[in-house]
Amino acid sequence: MAEETEAFRYARHLLLEGWDQEALRNSSVxxxxxGALGCEIAKNLALAGVGTMHLVDMDIIEMSNLSRQLLFRESDTGRYKAAVAAEWIANANPDVEVIPHEGKFQDLPIEVYEDLDLILGGLDSFEARFQLNELAWRLGKVYIDSAATGFKGNVQVIVPPGVENVAERTACLKCFYPIPPADGAAAAACTVPGHARTRDHCIIKGEEAFIKAHGKREEYSVEDLEIIAGLAHDASVDSPHTDEWTFTAPEVENLLMNKLPSVITVNAVVASLQSHEALKVLHRIKGRDIGPPMDPTYIEYSSQYGILTPVEIEIDPACQSCSRTAGDELPLASWTLGGLLDAIDGMGVPAEKALITRTSDGAVVSNFGKGDVEADLAGVGVRSGDGLRISYKVDGERTSIEVTVKEGEG
Amino acid sequence: MPEYTFRMMGLPPKQGTKKIAIPAKATCGDAKKLVRRQYKISDRLVIQLVFKGHPIRDREVFSKFLDKMKYNAKKDTITVISQQAGGR
Structure with a gap:
């Protein structure tokens, strides 16, 4: 009886040429x-009949999630996203074994990753996306990355070498963005000299006044945000450049907590593109075929104009994630001071705050990023295979690492 | 000052294509600032300039990289891609 139910559940899939429900049932993702992307991806893959699904998220559900994250209800606010999503999936398709992880993916034991066929990312932090990209690459797992903000989004399929039947090795996320952009609340970190001129200025002035009175906070409660909204109003009254404006707690939160603009329709399109790439890759991993992974491997969706644009991304032979050959080798794209500083930035070390010296004799190669970026490294006595020591400060503590520089291939 | 043709992804060709003058000694990082201003790209987005599939590194001298890649001013365009720069 159970088999018959299953046959009816997936009856329309059986009409698809090449589709293999068994292959999906035996897949693990x-x-x-x-969040907004992850809910859509989890829903899509669960209804399609993927057998095992791990859901990872450290966040709890907030009211502002409910406009885009269909697995959650108002009564779920305050609960972990991973747990609630797992309940939804278990109800929607009991065939799926769903395992929630209420924490960071970086903290999961490596054994959790070993049986996976592929990893899908729906992360908002660039740094976390880089870490997941590198982890998947090192483990030889296909990683499908996505991002969405405002009216646009993108998907990138990343295939490491040696994944049978899927595709040739592709560029990775870091080939595309060698240097991670700064994450975090940029607005909250700045100050506004003189009088406020814009609504954002008023909110920043409001936060400054709040910190003076109440001290700095990592997170703001609703009450804090309401106080800041009142102080932002005061800033608008005090300024000769603005009208008397009123502010709401959500507007204050959006700016100070660096919230991303987001709408469900864009998230749904991006997540659907990503989910379908996953279904194709899973079929291929199991020796079946409903189409190859998209080529080019990067696609951008713009909802304002209804445009989908594929973009060719070449493998970076000096990529710090996917082209590092061994341990501490540091391949450089160009044998110049700029090439060296880029490669060091790519390791996540701030090159402009580092002292770089030759390991053999301590000669200074770069003094806190100063110098002509076009200068040939040979001119400062650095040759392929030389060891360099990179010294820099982390949280006020000086630390150093040693690398062997190599000319990049290709 | 040499002019280059840029094409911003996600915009129709007419709005998305612009000629922008980039100083000969400007790095890609400098060029990105000029491109960001011309297209009015929000600070919430990170941008990348891609030519023939190769993202241009920030410290690369823009004109030199394009010379190396045999940029043809009559027919080639440099792709401008933007995506979320991280947030919550």
């Missing part, structure tokens, strides 16, 4: 980030 991980969805990292169960």
């Amino acid at each position: 991980m969805v990292v980030g169960v």
Whole structure:
């Protein structure tokens, strides 16, 4: 009886040429980030009949999630996203074994990753996306990355070498963005000299006044945000450049907590593109075929104009994630001071705050990023295979690492 | 000052294509600032300039990289891609 129910559940899939429900039932995926993208991905793959699904998210559900994250209800606010999403999936398709992880993917034991066929990312932090990209690459797992903000989004399929039947090795996320952009609340970190001129200025002035009176906070409660909204109003009254404006707690939160603009329709399109790539890859991993992974491997969706644009991304032979050959080798794209500083930035070390010296004799190669970026490294006595020591400060503590520089291939 | 043709992804060709003058000694990082201003790209987005599939590194001298890649001013365009720069 159970088999018959299953046959009816997936009856329309059986009409698809090449589709193999058994292959999907035997597949295991991980969805990292169960937010606006992750909810859609988890829903799509669960209804399609993927057998095992790990859901990873450390966040709890907030009211502002409910406009885009269909697995959650108002009564779920305050609960972990991964747990609630797992309940939804278990109800929607009991065939799926769903395993929630209420924490960071970086903290999961490596054994959790070993049985996975692929990893899908729906993360909002660039740094976390880089880490997941590198982890998947090192483990030889296909990683499908996505991002969405405002009216646009993108998907990138990343295939490491040696994944049978899927595709040739592709560029990775870091080939595309060698240097991670700064994450975090940029607005909250700045100050506004003189009088406020814009609504954002008023909110920043409001936060400054709040910190003076109440001290700095990592997170703001609703009450804090309401106080800041009142102080932002005061800033608008005090300024000769603005009218008397009123502010709401959500507007204050959006700016100070660096919230991303987001709408369900864009998230749904991006997550659908990503989910379908996952279904194709899973079929291929199991020796079946409903189409190859998209080529080019990067696609951008713009909802304002209804445009989908594929973009060719070449493998970076000096990529710090996917082209590092061994341990501490540092391949450089160009044998110049700029090439060296780029490569060091790519390791996540701030090159402009580092002292770089030759390991053999301590000669200074770069003094806190100063110098002509076009200068040939040979001119300062650095040759392929030389060891360099990179010294820099982390949280006020000086630390150093040693690398062997190599000319990049290709 | 040499002019280059840029094409911003996600915009129709007419709005998305612009000629922008980039100083000969400007790095890609400098060029990105000029491109960001011309297209009015929000600070919430990170941008990348891609030519023939190769993202241009920030410290690369823009004109030199394009010379190396045999940029043809009459027919080639440099792709401008933007995506979320991280947030919550």
